[in-house]
Amino acid sequence: MAASDYPGLDTLALHAGAQPDPATGARATPIYQTASFCFPDSDHAASLFNIERAGHVYSRLSNPTNAVLEERIAALEGGVGAIATASGQAALHLAIITLMGAGSHIVASAALYGGSHNLFAYTLPRFGIDTTFVDPRDPQAFAAAIQDNTRLIFGETLGNPGLDVLNIPAIADVAHRAGLPLMVDSTFTTPYLIKPFELGADIIQHSATKFLSGHGIVIGGLLVDSGHFDWESSGKFPTLTEPYEGFHNLIFTEEFGPTAFIQRARKEGLRDFGACMAPTSAFHILQGIETLSVRMNRHVENTREIVNFLMAQEQVDRVGYPELEGHPDQALAATLLPKGCGAVFSFDLSGGRPAGIAFVDALNVFSHLANIGDAKSLVIHPASTTHHRMDSKALAAGGIGEGTIRLSIGLEDVKDLIADLKQGLRAAGKAAKGARS
Amino acid sequence: MMITVNEQPVYCYTNSRDIEPTKPSIVFIHGSGMDHCVWTLASRHFARHGNNVISVDLPGHGRSGGAPLATIEAMANWVITVLDTLNIEQAALVGHSLGSLIALESAAAHASRIRAIALVGTTSPMPVSDAILDAAEANDHSAFDMLTQWGFSKRHQFGGNRSSGIWMIGNTLRLYEQSGPDVLFHDMRACNDYQSGIEQASRVKCPALLLLGAEDRLTPVRSTQGLQSALSSAKVEVLPGAGHTIMVEAPNAMLDALHQVL
Numbered sequence: 292m293a294a295s296d297y298p299g300l301d302t303l304a305l306h307a308g309a310q311p312d313p314a315t316g317a318r319a320t321p322i323y324q325t326a327s328f329c330f331p332d333s334d335h336a337a338s339l340f341n342i343e344r345a346g347h348v349y350s351r352l353s354n355p356t357n358a359v360l361e362e363r364i365a366a367l368e369g370g371v372g373a374i375a376t377a378s379g380q381a382a383l384h385l386a387i388i389t390l391m392g393a394g395s396h397i398v399a400s401a402a403l404y405g406g407s408h409n410l411f412a413y414t415l416p417r418f419g420i421d422t423t424f425v426d427p428r429d430p431q432a433f434a435a436a437i438q439d440n441t442r443l444i445f446g447e448t449l450g451n452p453g454l455d456v457l458n459i460p461a462i463a464d465v466a467h468r469a470g471l472p473l474m475v476d477s478t479f480t481t482p483y484l485i486k487p488f489e490l491g492a493d494i495i496q497h498s499a500t501k502f503l504s505g506h507g508i509v510i511g512g513l514l515v516d517s518g519h520f521d522w523e524s525s526g527k528f529p530t531l532t533e534p535y536e537g538f539h540n541l542i543f544t545e546e547f548g549p550t551a552f553i554q555r556a557r558k559e560g561l562r563d564f565g566a567c568m569a570p571t572s573a574f575h576i577l578q579g580i581e582t583l584s585v586r587m588n589r590h591v592e593n594t595r596e597i598v599n600f601l602m603a604q605e606q607v608d609r610v611g612y613p614e615l616e617g618h619p620d621q622a623l624a625a626t627l628l629p630k631g632c633g634a635v636f637s638f639d640l641s642g643g644r645p646a647g648i649a650f651v652d653a654l655n656v657f658s659h660l661a662n663i664g665d666a667k668s669l670v671i672h673p674a675s676t677t678h679h680r681m682d683s684k685a686l687a688a689g690g691i692g693e694g695t696i697r698l699s700i701g702l703e704d705v706k707d708l709i710a711d712l713k714q715g716l717r718a719a720g721k722a723a724k725g726a727r728s
Numbered sequence: 729m730m731i732t733v734n735e736q737p738v739y740c741y742t743n744s745r746d747i748e749p750t751k752p753s754i755v756f757i758h759g760s761g762m763d764h765c766v767w768t769l770a771s772r773h774f775a776r777h778g779n780n781v782i783s784v785d786l787p788g789h790g791r792s793g794g795a796p797l798a799t800i801e802a803m804a805n806w807v808i809t810v811l812d813t814l815n816i817e818q819a820a821l822v823g824h825s826l827g828s829l830i831a832l833e834s835a836a837a838h839a840s841r842i843r844a845i846a847l848v849g850t851t852s853p854m855p856v857s858d859a860i861l862d863a864a865e866a867n868d869h870s871a872f873d874m875l876t877q878w879g880f881s882k883r884h885q886f887g888g889n890r891s892s893g894i895w896m897i898g899n900t901l902r903l904y905e906q907s908g909p910d911v912l913f914h915d916m917r918a919c920n921d922y923q924s925g926i927e928q929a930s931r932v933k934c935p936a937l938l939l940l941g942a943e944d945r946l947t948p949v950r951s952t953q954g955l956q957s958a959l960s961s962a963k964v965e966v967l968p969g970a971g972h973t974i975m976v977e978a979p980n981a982m983l984d985a986l987h988q989v990l
Contacts, residue, residue, distance in 0.1 A: 296877060297897070298885060307895075310888040338983075343773035345890030345979045353892035362887040365895035371902050372894040518902040540744055546772075548765035549902035550894055557893065 304583050308362030322574045323355040352562055356570040360577050364513045367482040368495055371518030372553040375573055379498025380406055381566035382512030386494055389556040391442040393419025398436040400427035402450030405677040430461040437469045444471055449479040452637040452673050452697040453690025456613050456620035463491025470525035479633045483587040493520040501664025504579035505586050511572045518549030531555055591631035594700040600709050601638050606716050609639040634700040635663045642723025643694040647672050649722030656711040668701035668708055731813050739791035741783035743775035753819040756783040757827030760915030761907040763790025766975050773983055788911050796914035800922040804833035808841055820844040820990055826915050829922050836928035844989040846937040849972045851947035852925025852955045856916045864913035871912055872904035881943035881971030896976045929958035936962040937989040941970035963988055
């Protein structure tokens with residue numbers, strides 16, 4: 292028996308965490324839409340509160356529907372456990388507050404989703420946690436930014452929106468040499484395209500709103516623990532290695548070993564901050580994950596055709612897709628992302644902002660909105676929307692220009708998408724000509 | 729707590745409590761390549777129910793120093809030395825797999841020190857396949873993979889953990905991966921070489937519980953007939969749906985069953 296005898300990704304995507312419902316035999320995972328769970332007797336209740344028995348108390352802490360989703364993503368990522376949260380941002384926040392407090396420091400990639408950038412740059416400093424942003428393509432920049440009080444290295448598998456490919460093995464090495472965990476946001480890639488734990492990452496965050504659920508109908512996040520990081524040897528994480536008064540002086544590394552991080556995140560962060568996922572949301576995300584491979588494969592196929600189409604257009608100054616010759620991460624992408632670089636990418640229209648606005652407004656099949664990873668194709672102008680709080684310097688550091696357009700390629704017939712883009716380009720051309728005259 | 733046994737540091741999980749002479753004591757003994765973490769739920773439970781709990785890391789495992797011991801007999805003697813060190817006259821032993829053989833041998837060879845035994849995921853003899861022994865001797869990861877996959881029932885290959893959010897396959901694999909070089913091989917060889925289990929079982933006088941997984945593929949229920957016959961007064965509980973990793977696959981049913989002898 293070898294490692295390959297473990298169930299494959301597609302099988303896990305359909306089955307991991309789930310058993311036919313013991314009460315009814317229902318094959319689909321039921322939605323356990325309840326706030327609380329009855330205790331058979333007082334001793335049973337006490338044993339649940341004291342972590343002696345497995346079971347559920349209150350749906351802020353755990354819920355049977357959410358538990359299936361949590362196991363499923365942990366299985367797909369090759370981790371030891373996971374927590375479903377109210378959103379991807381809630382998952383990021385949960386990780387940070389589990390690992391550190393005021394006076395701590397984070398080193399993060401400069402190419403981040405705007406919401407994550409807001410959290411690091413503006414909100415966390417109010418709570419005494421500062422962040423140094425560095426070039427995601429330079430592992431030594433991560434090393435140079437590490438301080439005595441640094442507690443986390445953070446990046447996105449594919450930077451948003453420039454698709455900078457995070458060199459996870461190299462940056463994990465930098466992090467581990469400093470006794471720090473590497474956390475990655477794998478929202479763009481999902482476990483279908485990359486397995487960050489196999490490359491050295493320690494914690495994964497997903498916005499499950501995107502490709503995991505896949506249909507733009509739900510908000511949710513997932514935090515996944517690899518179980519690999521040695522918190523005790525690091526000596527930098529007292530929340531995990533020292534007695535916790537909030538739970539009868541429990542020491543998480545002592546009692547839970549490889550699951551110390553995800554256990555503390557549930558028993559403190561989820562309990563106290565309360566950013567739990569609704570069970571109905573977990574159900575919707577589970578349905579999406581069942582078809583993850585099929586969808587991601589089609590997303591990537593359509594994306595490659597559209598990238599090739601755009602590359603042939605005179606009005607397009609640049610297409611930022613790591614599989615393209617000339618992309619600074621082409622070789623790294625071929626190594627880390629052999630199945631493809633996802634279905635979200637940006638390109639620059641000649642004619643700058645007027646052309647970009649005209650292009651977006653002219654599209655018909657593509658939906659103009661702030662999301663990615665829908666089965667439907669999406670478009671947005673980052674400088675005026677998702678990244679509007681960033682100044683021009685920060686925008687440039689993130690690879691965003693005034694005329695940059697971000698596309699999230701869906702599952703439609705690709706000929707219809709290309710036809711839509713053609714008429715958008717015609718409108719952009721007219722707008723650019725008008726702006727010059 | 730850390731104690732010193734045979735001049736080596738030994739870790740004993742006690743639920744952050746001191747050992748109290750007036751309380752009954754229970755020693756939990758983990759299986760091959762594992763450590764005390766496999767007993768967290770059970771040890772917390774019996775600590776709250778008025779027991780001294782001592783969940784040990786065997787030599788060379790988890791937080792304990794020293795080298796892994798070579799034989800089940802040596803491990804049983806070591807358990808008695810742990811009791812001596814903690815000034816515990818008599819204890820109940822709960823052991824899983826390798827730990828169950830240690831508990832069995834302890835109850836036979838040191839009868840006056842053991843008041844009850846619970847053997848979880850057990851059989852005797854406990855032969856180990858050449859494939860596992862060879863891989864473990866080579867410190868090949870496939871040994872961890874084989875034990876992880878065969879250690880769970882077929883239904884639990886897909887999880888279904890009642891402890892929320894924990895992927896039981898991944899957590900078990902990680903525990904194996906954290907064991908030191910050669911540790912798993914020493915443990916597996918000790919299990920394989922222990923041939924006197926049936927004979928020793930016939931000498932056990934204390935209350936005994938056999939806690940078996942109905943779908944155990946490493947120590948299948950059908951292989952336990954000799955042990956059941958030798959432990960003439962043993963209670964036998966077969967847990968439906970569980971494989972070999974009963975602490976994880978059926979944690980609540982295991983607690984309820986353990987109360988029969990603890």
